[in-house]
Amino acid sequence: MSSTSQKHRNFVAEPMGEKSVTDLAGVGEVLGKRLETAGFDKAYVVLGQFLVLKKDKELFQEWMKETCSANSKQSADCYQCLKDWCDEFL
Amino acid sequence: MADQVDSMSDAELRTKLAEHGFPVMPITASTRKLLVKKLKMVLDNKSKPRNSVDSKVESRRSLARYSSGEESDLDSTNNAKERRGRRATTGGAMLPPVTNKSRRIPLKKDSPAKRDSDKGSESEEEKAPVRTHEEVETVTTRRVTRTYAANDQDDYETGSDSDVDTDKKTSSSFRSSSRSSDYISSTLPTNDAATSPPKSSIFSRPTLTHTNYTSNLSSSDQLNSIRSRLGLTSSLADRPSVSNYTSTYASNTYQPLTSSVDEIESPYLSNFTRRLSSLKPDPPKQTTFLDRDASNGSTLIPRRSYITGLMRSDVGDYKAVNDKKFLKNNLVSLALVALVALFFFCLFFMYIVKKNDITSVVDDQNSVVQICQLNIPGNRPGINCVPKEQVSYAKNLLKLIHPELTARVAAYKCGKPGALPYLKESEIIDLACVRPETVDVSQCKTDLNNLEVLLMHNPRWGLNVVQHNLYSKVVEYIPLTSTDVLVQQRNKNNVAIALSDPSTPILCLFVNTLYSAGSTFVVVGILSVLVLGLQRLYKYYLNYQKKKSEEIYSMVEQIIDVISQETEDSGEPYISVDHVRDTLISPQNREKMSSTWDAAVKFIQKNESRVRTEVQSVDGEDCRVWRWVASHSSPKRSTSWQGQAFETQEGSVNNLTVSPTPCLKIRHMFEKNDANPNLRTVIQDVILEKCDRCNILHIDIERTSCCVYVKCATPTDAGVVYKSLHGWWYEGRLITVKYLRLERYMQRFPNSPASGPYLKPSRLRRSWDE
Numbered sequence: 064m065s066s067t068s069q070k071h072r073n074f075v076a077e078p079m080g081e082k083s084v085t086d087l088a089g090v091g092e093v094l095g096k097r098l099e100t101a102g103f104d105k106a107y108v109v110l111g112q113f114l115v116l117k118k119d120k121e122l123f124q125e126w127m128k129e130t131c132s133a134n135s136k137q138s139a140d141c142y143q144c145l146k147d148w149c150d151e152f153l
Numbered sequence: 154m155a156d157q158v159d160s161m162s163d164a165e166l167r168t169k170l171a172e173h174g175f176p177v178m179p180i181t182a183s184t185r186k187l188l189v190k191k192l193k194m195v196l197d198n199k200s201k202p203r204n205s206v207d208s209k210v211e212s213r214r215s216l217a218r219y220s221s222g223e224e225s226d227l228d229s230t231n232n233a234k235e236r237r238g239r240r241a242t243t244g245g246a247m248l249p250p251v252t253n254k255s256r257r258i259p260l261k262k263d264s265p266a267k268r269d270s271d272k273g274s275e276s277e278e279e280k281a282p283v284r285t286h287e288e289v290e291t292v293t294t295r296r297v298t299r300t301y302a303a304n305d306q307d308d309y310e311t312g313s314d315s316d317v318d319t320d321k322k323t324s325s326s327f328r329s330s331s332r333s334s335d336y337i338s339s340t341l342p343t344n345d346a347a348t349s350p351p352k353s354s355i356f357s358r359p360t361l362t363h364t365n366y367t368s369n370l371s372s373s374d375q376l377n378s379i380r381s382r383l384g385l386t387s388s389l390a391d392r393p394s395v396s397n398y399t400s401t402y403a404s405n406t407y408q409p410l411t412s413s414v415d416e417i418e419s420p421y422l423s424n425f426t427r428r429l430s431s432l433k434p435d436p437p438k439q440t441t442f443l444d445r446d447a448s449n450g451s452t453l454i455p456r457r458s459y460i461t462g463l464m465r466s467d468v469g470d471y472k473a474v475n476d477k478k479f480l481k482n483n484l485v486s487l488a489l490v491a492l493v494a495l496f497f498f499c500l501f502f503m504y505i506v507k508k509n510d511i512t513s514v515v516d517d518q519n520s521v522v523q524i525c526q527l528n529i530p531g532n533r534p535g536i537n538c539v540p541k542e543q544v545s546y547a548k549n550l551l552k553l554i555h556p557e558l559t560a561r562v563a564a565y566k567c568g569k570p571g572a573l574p575y576l577k578e579s580e581i582i583d584l585a586c587v588r589p590e591t592v593d594v595s596q597c598k599t600d601l602n603n604l605e606v607l608l609m610h611n612p613r614w615g616l617n618v619v620q621h622n623l624y625s626k627v628v629e630y631i632p633l634t635s636t637d638v639l640v641q642q643r644n645k646n647n648v649a650i651a652l653s654d655p656s657t658p659i660l661c662l663f664v665n666t667l668y669s670a671g672s673t674f675v676v677v678g679i680l681s682v683l684v685l686g687l688q689r690l691y692k693y694y695l696n697y698q699k700k701k702s703e704e705i706y707s708m709v710e711q712i713i714d715v716i717s718q719e720t721e722d723s724g725e726p727y728i729s730v731d732h733v734r735d736t737l738i739s740p741q742n743r744e745k746m747s748s749t750w751d752a753a754v755k756f757i758q759k760n761e762s763r764v765r766t767e768v769q770s771v772d773g774e775d776c777r778v779w780r781w782v783a784s785h786s787s788p789k790r791s792t793s794w795q796g797q798a799f800e801t802q803e804g805s806v807n808n809l810t811v812s813p814t815p816c817l818k819i820r821h822m823f824e825k826n827d828a829n830p831n832l833r834t835v836i837q838d839v840i841l842e843k844c845d846r847c848n849i850l851h852i853d854i855e856r857t858s859c860c861v862y863v864k865c866a867t868p869t870d871a872g873v874v875y876k877s878l879h880g881w882w883y884e885g886r887l888i889t890v891k892y893l894r895l896e897r898y899m900q901r902f903p904n905s906p907a908s909g910p911y912l913k914p915s916r917l918r919r920s921w922d923e
Contacts, residue, residue: 116187117178126187 075147082106089140097131113145158192523610537636539603547603554581562652567661575619575651621649708753711737716764720781727780729771795882812872816898819861821886836861841914847873849912851905864905
């Protein structure tokens with residue numbers, strides 16, 4: 064956790080508002096598209112899923128893998144991003 | 154089983170998951186699939202639990218490590234030695250992952266070591282221990298509490314606890330290391346049937362089957378070595394007998410079985426459980442334990458027996474040892490106490506004995522008896538000598554009056570009213586006459602006189618002939634030393650007999666001491682109460698003073714606020730003192746607060762330079778007023794503007810004659826790290842108040858470059874703003890203003906209004922709100 068990506072920092076810096084799902088760290092265009100087809104078009108929808116899974120890292124990563132076939136790095140980034148955001152704003 | 158999971162309802166799914174130790178979470182359309190998958194994996198995993206047995210056993214052992222401190226070291230070395238043969242190949246590879254938890258490493262090595270012996274070392278497997286280790290950690294904590302809770306239960310209970318654990322373990326270990334489990338299940342399909350255990354026998358079986366399973370896979374000599382280590386003398390073909398034994402166990406005689414279970418399982422059973430079972434007063438168990446060890450002939454014997462020996466001595470003789478220890482440790486202090494007690498007892502005894510020795514003293518040969526001899530002319534019987542035949546009478550008289558005298562002294566010392574510490578002659582004669590052998594009163598008198606002479610010559614007897622004062626109220630007496638005085642006093646009827654060193658009876662002494670101690674206590678108590686009360690009073694007084702002065706200061710502040718506000722608002726330079734008071738203090742408080750008010754007024758008169766007290770006629774009536782002196786010199790509102798640094802008036806070099814644009818850029822009005830959230834409003838108000846004669850359309854700030862952008866209605870207005878702001882000090886910073894082209898401004902603020910309502914300062918409104 065020594066360095067986080069710029070995307071991560073941007074996301075964690077402020078309330079997510081109406082940010083798109085691609086603003087999440089670890090979610091690029093491809094994953095974003097897949098998530099949107101699965102109905103997760105906004106970052107807050109993913110947050111909802113994250114919260115429903117009780118912030119469980121394993122389950123969330125599993126879910127990411129299932130929904131948009133994210134690899135473990137991407138899902139870990141996304142998890143960390145949401146977790147930090149929650150720690151900050153929730 | 155896995156097929157049912159798909160068709161389960163949400164509630165069923167949830168309970169199922171909860172059973173397997175998952176956190177209960179909402180089952181929604183999006184999570185359901187995931188959870189179903191998880192549950193399936195868990196169920197799959199449960200049907201082949203062998204892979205988890207390893208880690209479960211580890212958890213138990215690790216528990217033993219941490220729950221029973223003094224044995225853990227022993228056990229770990231034991232374990233290490235036991236495994237050394239097989240671990241040699243992998244030991245190096247296993248060590249690095251968790252170096253700071255060196256204690257647990259031996260456990261961890263267990264499983265990979267076994268697997269290695271099965272399959273040879275593979276690079277994949279080197280990761281496995283780390284994962285297992287994580288599980289071990291979590292389960293360890295759980296187990297610790299549980300085992301302690303099950304403290305009072307028998308071994309079976311503890312066993313079944315670990316049974317539940319097996320299930321949980323299965324699931325969790327699968328979660329973390331599915332790879333290893335897959336591997337095991339794929340390589341060992343044949344063992345499946347043999348090891349799928351009936352629920353009831355899980356208690357002892359996982360370990361057993363596990364052992365068999367391992368040995369099955371390893372070479373035969375390894376098998377034998379393991380067997381000998383585990384104390385299993387039966388061969389592989391004997392496995393049914395093991396399950397037989399398990400079933401007998403299940404058929405309810407726990408007590409005898411625990412021992413053998415204990416033994417068979419002992420390499421894996423937690424030390425705590427072992428000790429628990431050994432705590433039971435069950436001698437046969439222990440002997441079998443030993444016997445087995447002896448007959449085993451394996452390398453384990455010495456260490457094992459050592460452990461059991463230790464435990465037996467620990468447990469069996471625990472109480473006796475404890476008592477002895479106590480005695481040993483406290484021998485010196487007990488002896489000291491005994492000595493002191495003896496000393497005081499002796500003292501007491503001597504005291505008691507010393508009291509009743511008057512008879513022996515009187516009959517002592519050493520006492521001086523002045524016998525009257527007829528041929529010496531100075532001899533007068535009853536005055537300076539005693540006739541020989543009357544000495545015994547006098548002594549008898551003494552023995553008679555002595556107890557009476559002692560009683561008197563005691564009564565006197567105990568503070569009985571009217572009691573005297575001596576016996577008067579008349580009283581003695583009365584006493585003597587009661588004697589049955591008394592002949593007449595004159596005889597008594599003679600005896601008494603003789604006795605007095607004897608007493609005067611024998612101070613050792615502890616009695617004095619004294620002269621008492623009849624008329625004084627205070628009880629006092631003077632010992633008589635010469636016979637002449639005695640004769641004188643005898644004539645005056647003033648002679649009495651008293652004890653020379655009157656001792657107080659113990660009870661009275663005690664009571665007296667109590668009295669004096671009590672009175673001392675009372676005095677000390679009263680004094681301390683007084684001191685405390687004074688201190689409390691002083692504190693209260695200080696507090697009161699503080700409160701009062703605080704009140705006064707706040708009142709002064711309020712007064713000054715009111716004065717400055719009122720004089721500013723009404724335009725009159727002064728305000729009536731009473732008016733201020735009536736504004737500040739509500740009618741019901743006016744009487745109460747009058748002292749505070751007076752003090753505040755005095756304070757203002759003395760120490761407030763901005764307020765001058767004078768007498769003015771208000772509405773034809775002279776009354777004291779306060780004049781707000783500072784009102785004009787320093788208007789409060791513009792404190793932030795601290796004056797102009799250079800000239801911007803018409804004709805000055807700093808002034809442009811024509812204002813080119815309506816837009817301005819103002820620098821240095823705030824600092825970069827100014828975190829004030831209302832900064833924009835503040836700046837806007839400040840600017841609008843400073844340039845209240847011009848029409849400003851839009852003001853905005855940019856925090857990063859510390860600039861304020863102002864858009865005015867016309868270039869002329871911008872010129873006015875420019876003149877009134879450029880070169881001013883604002884809060885210690887020099888402001889510079891520049892004109893900005895309108896296009897640039899619009900680029901930056903495309904939404905800024907081109908016309909319409911001009912900005913108004915919001916401060917007035919805010920100050921009203923406040």
